[in-house]
Structures are given as C-alpha cells and as structure tokens.
Amino acid sequence: MGFQLVFQVTFLLWLTKTLQVAAQGALPGCLDECGNVTIPYPFGINPGCYFNDRYAVDCRNGTPFIAGINLEVQEISLSGTVQVRSPVVSSCPGVEIRRFVDLGNSPFNFSESSNRFIAVGCNNLVVMTDLNHSAIAGCVSICDDEHRALNFSFSGINYCQTTIPPNLKFFNATSQKLYGKSDSSCTFAFLADKQWFNLSDPLPDKAMKYVPAVLNWALYNTTKTEILGVRIRNNTGAFCSETYDNSSETSIVRCFCKRGFQGNPYLTGGCADINECANAILNDCNRAGCINTEGYYICYNDDTIIDGINSKFQRKMIIIGVGTGVGVLFLLIGSWWLYKVVKKRNNMKRKEKFFKRNGGLLLQEKLSSTDGGVDQKMKLFDSKDLEKATDHYNENRILGRGGQGTVYKGMLSDGRIVAVKKSKMMDEEKVEQFINEVVILSQINHRNIVKVLGCCLETEFPLLVYEFISNGTLFQHIHDQNEEFPLSWEMRLRIAIEVAGALSYLHSASSIPIYHRDIKSTNILLDDKYRAKVADFGTSRSIAIDQTHVTTVVQGTFGYLDPEYFQSSQFTEKSDVYSFGVVILELLTGQKPISFTRSQGDRSLTTYFIQSMKENHLLEIIDPQILKEGGKEEIMAVAFLAKRCLNLSGRKRPTMKEVVVELEGVRMSQGGTIGEENYEGVEYNATELVGAWDAASTSTGSYFDSSIPSSLDVQPLLLNKS
Structure with missing residues (x-):
C-alpha cells in the first residue's frame, strides 16, 4: 500500500514536470505559438524571446515568417x-x-x-x-x-x-x-x-x-560554452555538440536531450526525465515492480520492498554490481585480445575477397604475360602504403571530387608525389573490361598523357595511382586567368597541338585504338612548364583494330557532347574530334562552353561561334589578348579548323592526325600568310547545328555537367592551391 502511494505521488510529480516543460517550449513570458505553429526557443516572436535576430519570427495575422529570409513557416523541429x-x-x-x-x-x-x-x-x-x-x-x-x-x-x-x-x-x-x-x-x-x-x-x-x-x-557564430553558460548549465538532461565550419569560419552548435529525457534542450531545465514506469512499452520489467530513476528505471520483486527499496535489495544490487564489474573487466580484456586477432584475420580475408572481385587475378595474369613483367608495366600497391601516403585519406589531401570517385594527393615512401583516385563503385559485370583498360593505359607512354603508375585492388573499390601534375587545369588558366602570367597566343597554339598529338596517338599510334570519350578543358592539365597532359580516362574505351565505333549509353559533359553520338549512341574517333573542337573554341574566345550570361539562343559556345562566323562577326568574340598577339590569318585558320571539327557529320570532320598537321602548319607559318582557299568550301548548316546541339545538351542523369568546375567535377591530378 505504501509503495502504491509513493508510486502515485511520483507519477503526479512527473506529469506536472512534463506539462511544465511542454509549456516552456518558449522562454518564460514569451508567446510560443503563431496561428497553429509552435515557436520553440531558440526561435521567438518578440524581442528578447529569441537567441539572436537570425531566429526572430514575424507573426503576421496568425501566419509565422522567419524574419531574416521572409519565408512562411509551417513547422519548427528541435531536431534541426x-x-x-x-x-x-x-x-x-x-x-x-x-x-x-x-x-x-x-x-x-x-x-x-x-x-x-x-x-x-x-x-x-x-x-x-x-x-x-x-x-x-x-x-x-x-x-x-x-x-x-x-x-x-x-x-x-x-x-x-x-x-x-x-x-x-x-x-x-x-x-x-x-x-x-x-x-x-x-x-x-x-x-x-x-x-x-x-x-x-x-x-x-x-x-x-x-x-x-x-x-x-543550427546555432551559428556562437560557442558551446556560451550556450551552456547562458541557458543549460543546470539542464542535466541535455548535451550540446560543437563543430567548426571551415568554409564559413564559424562555430556551429546543436543541442539534444539525452536518452531518457525529453523537452527543449536549449532551455534551462528544458529536458525532463521520462517516467518509463508509467508506460509498459518503455520498460522491460514485465510483471516485476518498476522504480523510475533519472534517465532510466529499476526493476524489482515485491518481497524486497520496505519504503521503496530495503537493505536486502541494496546489498543484492551491490553484490550484483561488483560481480558484474569484475566480470566485465575480464571480459573486456579477453574481448580486446580476441578482437585484435579476429580483426587481423578478417582484414586479410577482406583484402583477398576484394582483390579477386576487382579482377586482381586477371590483372596479374595479363601483366605477367606481357614483356618486361609486372613491375615494369604496372605496380600493384598495398592498401596500407596508400593509406599512409594520403594520411589515411585526410580531407585536407583531397584534390577533387566527382561522380566516379575522389582524388587525393599523396607521397610514396620513395618521395614521389602522386595522385590517388578512390573509386566510388565498380560494376562486377565490367570488371574484365576495367582490367583490360588498366593494362592498356599502363602501357601508354606519351609525354602529353598523364601516366598511370599502378593500382590497388584489395580495397572495396579499386584505387588508381597517377603521376601528379602541379599547375592546374586548362579550364582554370583560360577562365580564371593569372593577370601576371596569362596564356599567350603562342602558348595556346602549342597546348592545342600537344592535346591533338595525344589524341592522335590514342586513336592511331597506340597498340590498340583508344577513345577518350570525355575531352574537355578540365581534363587537360598543365605541368610546371605549361605542357599539356590529357587526364581522366574513367570513361575511356579501347576497341579492336577492325572496329569503327563503340555503342554505349550516352554519357559525356554538357557542352562538349557530339550531337551525332547523342542521336545514334555510337561513339567514334570523330566524337573525340568534336569535343576537341569545343576546346579550340575555348582557347580562341576565352569563353565557357555553356554560359547563362549569353542570350538563350547563344548559351552554347558552339552555336554562338558558328552564328558569328555566318554573320562575319568572328573577330568580335575572339579573346582580345589573342587579337593583340596573333595574326588575323593564323586565328582565322585555327577558327576554320575548329569549324571543321564541329561538323554535324562525323565523316566530314578531320582525323586527329590531320588536325595535328594543320595546327603544326599554322605554327610554322606564324608571321607569314595562310590562304583560306582550303576552308571556304566547307559546308556547314548553322541552323541544323543549333537543333542538334540543343538535343545533345539534354543528356542528363548522373552525367549532367555544366562544364563549370565544382565539387561534382573531379579534377583528378590538380594541385590544391588553397
């Protein structure tokens, strides 16, 4: 009978306390509702009722608005x-x-x-x-x-x-x-x-x-100490976490009620104890008695009760506690030792599993069958070595992120600086194709192509190791020019020749023809001497010598995509030529492939360029710096070459080998004259181009790319200069 009375009194006290907490969603003396919307602290309606002006709520005729951003509020949750x-x-x-x-x-x-x-x-x-x-x-x-x-x-x-x-x-x-x-x-x-x-x-x-x-x-521009000192120093049921946002250089604080408590963690005493004994769902005492404690509860038997909890029950609890503590100590020591043994064994099994799943045995077989053996062709790196090289994939080592993975800067044990690409996923059905391409790329030896040094297949997803290129991307040097060292006309022409030479090598000089399939200025890197390096072969495909195309799901980069490929899903070497033509336009005009600052009909640089040539206004869109340094005839010759590369019909586009020859001719004739008779007869339907580009530019899904570098566009070997 005595216990029932104690229980009833305890329950009533808990219920009163809970109702008080519910009523204290706002600060004491402040309105906590606007219309049907509850306004909890740190938000508030009147001055002095909110944490600071950023959390002020304007109640307009029963409708709440967040004052700072003028948006109508439908619900505020203390979960953030x-x-x-x-x-x-x-x-x-x-x-x-x-x-x-x-x-x-x-x-x-x-x-x-x-x-x-x-x-x-x-x-x-x-x-x-x-x-x-x-x-x-x-x-x-x-x-x-x-x-x-x-x-x-x-x-x-x-x-x-x-x-x-x-x-x-x-x-x-x-x-x-x-x-x-x-x-x-x-x-x-x-x-x-x-x-x-x-x-x-x-x-x-x-x-x-x-x-x-x-x-x-969350609470910005504040500190955990400030909040604890002002509001919840006495709130034993609450805790706060503090993080620092490097991008905005501000502190961010979030508060929560601890387990077994509920209410508003931003108020003094705002988190009240939950009475688990009042709800059978919240405790597992079954038919035994239940005593609520702060943050938890205790189960007991009826014969142990004298004024709630007797001495026999206390001694029993002490014995159980001490015995449990000693047992847990020995259990922890044994578990730790067993954990280390099992973890080491499981790590070895996981590495073997991943190595086989990622095609490691197939790669070893192919590399050992090539001349020179594995070590001279492609190194198989140990996962621990790459973890150490990248400081366990430290966020500060990230060079870029993209749809296919994240790239980290690393330093090998021999002092070499490398770029490590950590893939996001690997389709098991394409493992053999991936391994074949890795072997082919490992044998590419061209001074204008980023070299693949090796890979690691004993992680969940493959890791690729490349040489590190230190001077950024061509996109950065064109569109965010360094005023102290801008790209001259001579440098731009040389870069175009180097990229064209690399593509010509991939198409016709390598042991097996390779289509890059994602040529763009962000995938062209510059070394410390401003020599071009073609990078990112994540979507590349190799083909048999007697093949003319590959048929794939359409993918590419917004603004560089070949319209003919978009319509037919057949990628040919001329599709790379089209993308290279867009890069030439960037070099000539200094403008982005897609720009929403131009009129709607001219958002595509390709259509803008073709229309300007049709209306004899080409020189008006050429980069002013080029007009100062380059001869008009040289510029026009390169422009006509770009126009041929952008022809809607792939058959009418030149090969990359022909592009190299013509660009070399322009460079050798600098200061001389270049006739236009070879270009005047080029047929090109500008209206047809606009329509075809508009269709091609709608390629979306996981490959949607505005050609504007961001966290979504991986720049795999780029030096982080921040």
Whole structure:
C-alpha cells in the first residue's frame, strides 16, 4: 500500500514536470505559438524571446515568417529542421514569373536529404542555378512517345526530379524547350519536400505559387560554452555538440536531450526525465515492480520492498554490481585480445575477397604475360602504403571530387608525389573490361598523357595511382586567368597541338585504338612548364583494330557532347574530334562552353561561334589578348579548323592526325600568310547545328555537367592551391 502511494505521488510529480516543460517550449513570458505553429526557443516572436535576430519570427495575422529570409513557416523541429513554403518558378509563353530564395548569411540551408529539385511540364530542359547564374543541377521532362520508349529512369513523363547539392543557400531556375518540341504548355520548377511530392500520386496543382520545403538549422557564430553558460548549465538532461565550419569560419552548435529525457534542450531545465514506469512499452520489467530513476528505471520483486527499496535489495544490487564489474573487466580484456586477432584475420580475408572481385587475378595474369613483367608495366600497391601516403585519406589531401570517385594527393615512401583516385563503385559485370583498360593505359607512354603508375585492388573499390601534375587545369588558366602570367597566343597554339598529338596517338599510334570519350578543358592539365597532359580516362574505351565505333549509353559533359553520338549512341574517333573542337573554341574566345550570361539562343559556345562566323562577326568574340598577339590569318585558320571539327557529320570532320598537321602548319607559318582557299568550301548548316546541339545538351542523369568546375567535377591530378 505504501509503495502504491509513493508510486502515485511520483507519477503526479512527473506529469506536472512534463506539462511544465511542454509549456516552456518558449522562454518564460514569451508567446510560443503563431496561428497553429509552435515557436520553440531558440526561435521567438518578440524581442528578447529569441537567441539572436537570425531566429526572430514575424507573426503576421496568425501566419509565422522567419524574419531574416521572409519565408512562411509551417513547422519548427528541435531536431534541426524547419518546414517552409518555397516559391514556384513558372514559365509560360510570353509570361515568366521568376521567384528565388536567397538564404544568404542566415543559419539555414536547404536539406539535401529531404528535398528534391522538381520540374513539371512537357519537353523541357530545366536547370537550377546559383547566384552567378551557373548551372548546379538539372533534369529533362519528356512527353512524346518516341522518348518515352527510352525509359529514362531519372525522369517521368510530364515531370522530372533530381537531387540537390549539399549546403545549398540559393535557389533559382531557368528552362528552355527541347529543340523541335515547341508548344504552348507551361513549365513549373521548385524545390520541395520529397515526402510531399509522391511520384505515385497525380501531379500537384500547377496554379500553386508555393510548395513545402525543408531547411536545416543550427546555432551559428556562437560557442558551446556560451550556450551552456547562458541557458543549460543546470539542464542535466541535455548535451550540446560543437563543430567548426571551415568554409564559413564559424562555430556551429546543436543541442539534444539525452536518452531518457525529453523537452527543449536549449532551455534551462528544458529536458525532463521520462517516467518509463508509467508506460509498459518503455520498460522491460514485465510483471516485476518498476522504480523510475533519472534517465532510466529499476526493476524489482515485491518481497524486497520496505519504503521503496530495503537493505536486502541494496546489498543484492551491490553484490550484483561488483560481480558484474569484475566480470566485465575480464571480459573486456579477453574481448580486446580476441578482437585484435579476429580483426587481423578478417582484414586479410577482406583484402583477398576484394582483390579477386576487382579482377586482381586477371590483372596479374595479363601483366605477367606481357614483356618486361609486372613491375615494369604496372605496380600493384598495398592498401596500407596508400593509406599512409594520403594520411589515411585526410580531407585536407583531397584534390577533387566527382561522380566516379575522389582524388587525393599523396607521397610514396620513395618521395614521389602522386595522385590517388578512390573509386566510388565498380560494376562486377565490367570488371574484365576495367582490367583490360588498366593494362592498356599502363602501357601508354606519351609525354602529353598523364601516366598511370599502378593500382590497388584489395580495397572495396579499386584505387588508381597517377603521376601528379602541379599547375592546374586548362579550364582554370583560360577562365580564371593569372593577370601576371596569362596564356599567350603562342602558348595556346602549342597546348592545342600537344592535346591533338595525344589524341592522335590514342586513336592511331597506340597498340590498340583508344577513345577518350570525355575531352574537355578540365581534363587537360598543365605541368610546371605549361605542357599539356590529357587526364581522366574513367570513361575511356579501347576497341579492336577492325572496329569503327563503340555503342554505349550516352554519357559525356554538357557542352562538349557530339550531337551525332547523342542521336545514334555510337561513339567514334570523330566524337573525340568534336569535343576537341569545343576546346579550340575555348582557347580562341576565352569563353565557357555553356554560359547563362549569353542570350538563350547563344548559351552554347558552339552555336554562338558558328552564328558569328555566318554573320562575319568572328573577330568580335575572339579573346582580345589573342587579337593583340596573333595574326588575323593564323586565328582565322585555327577558327576554320575548329569549324571543321564541329561538323554535324562525323565523316566530314578531320582525323586527329590531320588536325595535328594543320595546327603544326599554322605554327610554322606564324608571321607569314595562310590562304583560306582550303576552308571556304566547307559546308556547314548553322541552323541544323543549333537543333542538334540543343538535343545533345539534354543528356542528363548522373552525367549532367555544366562544364563549370565544382565539387561534382573531379579534377583528378590538380594541385590544391588553397
């Protein structure tokens, strides 16, 4: 009877305390609701009720808005998320409503895991852009039967969706109709909570102006000590974690209630003990008695109770505690020793398993059958050596990230500086193909091609080791020029010749023809003497000597993709020629392959270039520095060569060997004259090019690339100069 009374009193005290905590979602004396939305601290409505101005909530006629970013709030969670109403960007014939979200220096960013970028409409290429109007994500929506048969897994009929980059602070979108698909339909683009946009449901109301989206939040520009000192010094049920964001140079603090507690961890005494004994689901005492303790509970038998807990019960608990402690100590020592033995054995088995799965036995067989043996052709590195070389893959050693993996800078035991590419995945069905290409690449010996030094196959995914190139990418030197040492016309011409020579070697001089399949300025590196090095053979393919093409799923880089390859899925050596032609345009104009700062019809550098030649305005788009240093006839000769490389018909494009000869001729004739009679007869339909490029530029999915270097575009051997 006495125990029941104690239990009832305890339960009532717990219930009272819990209700008090629930009422203290806000600071004492502050409003905790606006309309139907609860506003917990560190957010608040009136001055003095929020942590600082960044967390101020403006209650307008019963509707809450976060004051700093002016977005309507639908729900605030103390777990670190806020659901807001995000604007819809719409585009209809003759009418374009542009709304954007700029979270700026606020403590908020769009949740990468909770949101999706979604576009609704027919036959659209919709691109999400950042503050600089650079593309950061995009997707394609298809409506006609011809493209529906392609079964795009990344998009739906009449809509499409894709993931967003992490730590996103700005949202805007732009769209354009696919070539030949003009209609009067509208396009709607938005960032939305993926739980709200269910693909199995009908499409949302197209007239809506706002959709629910999820923001992440934390306490920025503060310290854990400050929060503990101000709010939760006496909050025994709460704990806080503090991290430092290197990119913004600010401290980030997040607080939580400990296990066995609930409430608001940002308030003094805000986390109250949960009475597990009051709910049979929360304890495992079954039919035994239950006593609640702070953060946990104790199970007991009825015969041990005298005023709650008697001395017999206490002695029993002490004996059990001491015996358990001694047993646990011996168990820990034995477990540690056994763990070390088992771990070492399991590591050896895992390495053997990965080595076989990644084609290690096949690679050994192929390398040992070649002249000179394994050591002279391709070194098989030990995983521990590469871990040591990269300081256990330290974040500070990262040179670049991309869809195929992450590249680290490392130093081998012999002092050599190398680049280690850590792949993200390996399709077991393509292991043999991967091994064949590794063997071929290991035998390539050309001064303008980055050399593969070796690989490691005893990790979950293969590791490739390359020579390290220290002077960045051609893209950086063209588009972010060093004013003290800009790329001269002579250097640009030499770089073009070196890249063309490397591709000519791959196509016709190597033992087995190789197609690079991703030629772009970010995959052309420059060494300390500004010599070009072709890199990143992650998508390359070797072919038999009697083959003329490879048939693959279309993949490539936005702005460099061969329209003929896009339409036929057949990649030929002339597809590399087309991509090289785009690189020549970058060297001539200093402009990016895709730019949203140009008009919609001229966003493609290829169409912009062809149209300028057609209208005799070519010299107006040439880089002014080149016009000062190079002769007009030399520039025109290179421009006409680029035009031939960009011909829609692969058969009419020159081979890379012919490109090398013509570029060498231009260099040798510098200061002389070059006739244009060889170029005037080149046929080229500019209108047809615009349409074909527009079709090719809609290649999306995991290979969507705006040709703007970012964390999504790996620069495998680039020196990190930050």
